Amino acid sequence: MEKVSILHLITAAKNASPFDVNMAFDAGFDNIMPYTNVTLNEITGLVQDAIFSRSPSGIKREGIFIGGRDIDLAMDMFEAAQKSMFTPFEVSVFADPSGAFTTAAAMVAKVELHLKKHFQTDLQGKQVAVFGATGPVGGCAAVIAAKQGADVTLVAHRTLADVQQIAQHLNQRYSITLRAVDGMSEASKQAILATSDIALCTAAAGVRVIQISQFSGSANLKVIADVNAVAPSGAEGVEASADGARIADTAVLGIGALAIGNLKYKTQQQLLESMLIRAQPNAKATFLEFMAAFDVARALSAKV
Structure with a gap:
């Protein structure tokens, strides 16, 4: 039997x-x-x-x-x-x-898919900014992206020292190199997004961390992925159902929570x-x- x-x-x-x-x-x-x-x-x-x-x-x-x-x-x-x-x-x-592991995996896989589909490239050497990196999805997504050759930055929203500690811990445990930067002001976020290829939004549900005004002028930003399914979205202009759709009045592609969740x-x-x-x-x-x-x-x- x-x-x-x-x-x-x-x-x-x-x-x-x-x-x-x-x-x-x-x-x-x-x-x-x-x-x-x-x-x-x-x-x-x-x-x-x-x-x-x-x-x-x-x-x-x-x-x-x-x-x-x-x-x-x-x-x-x-x-x-x-x-x-x-x-x-x-x-x-x-x-x-x-x-967290499957969500982060899906998020990074979706980003990689649209990089290849729309820009004929991958994560190797790309500048990736993680907003909401103190949570489990953000930390895990940062590790996965770094292991694909991306240059990953964890963005601090409250205390830079706390995010620096997280970066140091993940670096030691997973043999990667993450950096932490101050993202607590409008100007600092705009500066980060100006030099980033990808932004990953992994903040708590209902918390908006990126405004269109902060990235609309970026010549480098290609993709924003957001796992927040609760309004307001983590990134302004990224619809929950978006799966590579261009964000209004920008050249940036958005990937929303429902596409990642599926x-x-x-x-x-x-x-x-x-x-x-x-x-x-x-x-x-x-x-x-x-x-x-x-x-x-x-x-x-x-x-x-």
């Missing part, structure tokens, strides 16, 4: 995300078991309980999903889960805290489904984080 498929959903948060639960069921998992308020030092015990309670063939029908709201803690848990297993007792692990949904679904594919003979466990999400988002966007 075939074992039922189980997704062990681990989060440091008080509650498991209903979004992730729905996605997992829709991807085909028979059962989803949430573990909440989990600490890092509990990961090994939970993972080993999961892998040793079934035979090597039985655990092919299991997967571990790591949620939460802290991308660093999620990556620490992800790495701890990997270290807790050994062949043939391995299950696939997918980390996507607050959907690709994010498809990316997460494919990654979850790939964990179930592992039930096939000779299939190996997969370990999925933000770069794996970017690879999938990039492939999916290329098919459109």
Whole structure:
């Protein structure tokens, strides 16, 4: 008798995300078991309980999903889960805290798609400014863009020292080079956008961080992507449904939250489904984080 498929959903948060639960069921998992308020030092015990309670063939029908709201803690848990297993007792692990990894992956993949489609170029050497970089999506998008060869700047809206600290931390952890700049005034934002090729808006919902007046005169700016689906948009002139549409009275292309969200949904679904594919003979466990999400988002966007 075939074992039922189980997704062990681990989060440091008080509650498991209903979004992730729905996605997992829709991807085909028979059962989803949430573990909440989990600490890092509990990961090994939970993972080993999961892998040793079934035979090597039985655990092919299991997967571990790591949620939460802290991308660093999620990556620490992800790495701890990997270290807790050994062949043939391995299950696939997918980390996507607050959907940040798949959202950031979709955002950068959409930008790359429109750079290639409209400007015959990619992210290599491009100047990328991230507005709202203190949040999980902004930090993750910055890392992904930097790993594609972009020169990435994190824009500070309140305290420059805090953003400098985030940049330093991400640089050390992911072996990249991010810079932090002051973006707290109209003039500073205008100066940043004048020299940027791409602006990524990842601020909190309903918070506008860029005005058309700040970028309409930029000769360099090519694309603005905004993940904010709650009015007002993070970037003025970027409609939520925009997918490469020109922003009014400018030469800049806009990518809105719905276009990014649609690709994010498809990316997460494919990654979850790939964990179930592992039930096939000779299939190996997969370990999925933000770069794996970017690879999938990039492939999916290329098919459109």
